[in-house]
Amino acid sequence: MSFRASRSLILAAPVLAMGFFGASEIRAAIQTDTFDVTATIIASCSITANDLSFGNYDPLSATALDQTSTISVTCSNGADYDIQLSGGISADVNARTMDDDATGTNLLNYSLFRDSGRTDNWGVSNGIDTYQGTGTGSAQTITVYGRIPAGQTTPPIGAYTDTITATIEY
Numbered sequence: 001m002s003f004r005a006s007r008s009l010i011l012a013a014p015v016l017a018m019g020f021f022g023a024s025e026i027r028a029a030i031q032t033d034t035f036d037v038t039a040t041i042i043a044s045c046s047i048t049a050n051d052l053s054f055g056n057y058d059p060l061s062a063t064a065l066d067q068t069s070t071i072s073v074t075c076s077n078g079a080d081y082d083i084q085l086s087g088g089i090s091a092d093v094n095a096r097t098m099d100d101d102a103t104g105t106n107l108l109n110y111s112l113f114r115d116s117g118r119t120d121n122w123g124v125s126n127g128i129d130t131y132q133g134t135g136t137g138s139a140q141t142i143t144v145y146g147r148i149p150a151g152q153t154t155p156p157i158g159a160y161t162d163t164i165t166a167t168i169e170y
Helices: 002-020
Strands: 045-049 065-075 080-085 096-099 107-113 131-134 139-148 166-169
Touching: 045 166, 065 080, 065 131, 065 166, 131 139
Parallel strands: none
Antiparallel strands: 045 065, 065 139, 080 131, 080 166, 096 107, 107 139
16 A cells, blocks of 8 residues: 555656646747837037136237137037037127127237138038037037237237137037
8 A cells, every 4th residue: 555655646746846836827829929119319419618718918929829728519429510609799700809897998809710720710600610510429529729819909908808608509
C-alpha cells in the first residue's frame, strides 16, 4: 500500500506544482493590434544678449573705437530665425546714438554691425539687415560688432548709454 500511495503522490506532484507556480489557463487563440505613438516638435527659440561696453572714448583720437559683444541663441534643430537689433533711443538703426542724460541733447554716435569688417549694418528688416540663422538645438553664439566713429568732438565729457532691444523671430 505504501507503494501505491507513493506512486499517486509522484503522479500528482506536477499537477500540484503547476498550481503553485502560476500555470495559466490554456488559450485557444491570440490576437494583436498596434497603436501609434506620436509627437510634433515645434519651433522654439530663446535669446540672451550681453552688454556692449566701449570703455573710454577719446574724441580727439583719429581712430574709431571698436568693440564686440555676443548674443546667445538656442533654437529647435532646423528652426530658421532672424535676429533684429532696434535703433535704441534714436529709433534709427542707421543712425544710433547714446545719450549722457536721457534728454536727447548730448549725443554720441555709434553703429552696430553683423560682420567683423563693420560694413553690414544690423537692423530690424528681416532678410535685409538682420542676422539669419538656423537652429541646431544647442546654444549658438553670434557676435555683435560695434563702432564709435572717430572725431566726435562736440559731445561733452560724461557717461553715455543707449538700450538696444534684441528680438528673435522664428
